[in-house]
Amino acid sequence: MGRMTTRQPVLRLRAGRSARRPDTLAVEEPLAVRVGGETVTLTMRTPGQDFDLIAGWLVSEGVVAAPADIVTMRMCTDEDNTVDVTLAPDAVPPRPRAFVTTSACGVCGSDSVEEVRTAMRWRVLDDETRLDVGILAALPDLLRSQQKVFDRTGGLHAAGLFTAGGDCVVVREDVGRHNAVDKVVGAACRSGRLPLRGHVLQVSGRASFELVHKAAAAGVPAIAAVSAPSSLAVDLAEECGLTLLGFVRGGGMNVYTHQERVRLGPFPRQRNVT
Template sequence: MGRRTDRRRLVQVTFGADRVSARERSETVAVEEPLEIRVGGESLTVTMRLPGDDMELVHGLLLSEGLIRHREDLMVARYCADTDTMNVIDVTLADGPRPLPVSAQRSLVMHGGCGLCGKANIDAITASVGVLNSERRVEAEVLRALPGRLRAGQQTFDRTGGTHAAGLFTATGETVVIREDVGRHNAVDKVLGWALVNGHDAANDVLQVSSRASFEIVQKAAMAGVGVLSCVSAPSALAIDAAIDTGVTLIAFSREDRLTICSHPDRVLLPGSREPLHGAAGAGA
């Protein structure tokens, strides 16, 4: 495994009440390196990531993009021997090469202005996995504690301040797995890849992420069958639409003192109540 942190000489500027000072200091920073993923020898995508847990990242990315559904769908994943670094992984699918699904065409080989509207992307997800109908209920008291539990597992962030994290937690708040990366999407892929590789059913878990709630994060949760997704920052409109249509309960602005339910509030229980919340969370203005 490559290094996860490195040292750099930086200049820190401090603004005081009556003076501005500058001093050089050595800081620990997160390592960011490219990982090329090949399928059958053909390049699929290149993602920038924090080295480590690469096989989990590959499994999670292929799962969330609809190229595999089960651990057995991926026959072999190995680092390429024809490169000088551990930055290229080639995978062999059990049933051979296949065309990319619409969602993968959007996120892996296309860029802004690719011509697919938001609704087309949501339809591609629901066509692949249907609408989630997990009846698992989660107490609001559990949800408010998850950002702190995720933060407690961010060892690389403690040293660098430069990584995101994602974690799976049980409905009662126990930690299942936590992974870090320089990219929030990669951190999610690593967590979901861990579940796939280890045969863990994440359908009844909560996916907690240290970032905003983007469409891609909702997509990954839905493709993995995760019913509750909680993010510490703001949601996008498309993320809310996707969560509503795919059956994901989306929590945004998850803090110790508050949280915002963007979709399917019936999975959340308030303190002292056994009845789930109801309402039109996520409805357009």
């Protein structure tokens, strides 16, 4: 496993003064994924929890849904940053991607939005989970308290899976926001938790179409973001039956879709919410 951080000498300028000192940076490196010996994708990621990352990506591709769908995953000895995956005989391998998936893109290589929608196995709309607004308001701080590498670098996104009662299940960090979500979903898949009924996915940045897609593909009924959602993210969440919350910070939030899951109660004081 590669390092998640590295040290780099920098010239630090503050208040008219300069000093040379080492700085801690988040590592970004390529990861090649082979299925049955064939390279199906090359993605940029922060090393660490690579097997979770791959399992989560395979969930979002509609390839796997349970631990038994993945027979083996192993780091290749003949090539650095390469993992070889053996799927169960009845699992359909993902279509190879034609180019590198960057740390900013999680659905690159898909032919259409409709192709992404067809990867979803579970009907999220049927999930009757109810979420207390006070618990939702507390999730960003709970996630932030688990961002250990961010504390050292300031350069990683994070995603956290929480129960409806606010208990933390798993938190992952990565230079790519979609990678952080894949690592969370992959960890859940490998431990046999899918579908993730009764859970909330909290993310540290904005809510894009790709993050809503990955949440829905894992059967998560709600995704909450510290920042704004995109219009396509809202459209997909509405269509899938997923509760989408944005600007969850400062004690407030905006509920964009399926507001019926949010249970009002003692409401935290709102501030700085758009």
